[in-house]
Amino acid sequence: MNSKALPRQINNLEVGVYECEIHLKFRLIEEKSLLSDREQLLQVLLEALTEGSDEFLETLQASVKAQEISEFKASPQMRRQLMRLRNLSDTIPQ
Numbered sequence: 001m002n003s004k005a006l007p008r009q010i011n012n013l014e015v016g017v018y019e020c021e022i023h024l025k026f027r028l029i030e031e032k033s034l035l036s037d038r039e040q041l042l043q044v045l046l047e048a049l050t051e052g053s054d055e056f057l058e059t060l061q062a063s064v065k066a067q068e069i070s071e072f073k074a075s076p077q078m079r080r081q082l083m084r085l086r087n088l089s090d091t092i093p094q
Helices: 032-036 038-051 076-091
Strands: 017-028 057-069
Touching: 017 038, 032 038, 038 057
Parallel strands: none
Antiparallel strands: 017 057
């Protein structure tokens, strides 16, 4: 078995715009002051969830949905980024 990863073929890059929804229910042991800063709390939760449950975090319920949507529903900034990615894949030689 070869341990090297397969090279990514950027010239065949297909990208799309997705609407994602995550619902989580968990129990957490944390400093009370963290709960007042929503952005910091979200960052801590994402880091904790990627590491998995432990004695400070107990996941009770988790569900994830992702659905491709029309790129015209995306913001102008996202559409520009999408065009950049597509143009990048067109300019790379095979």
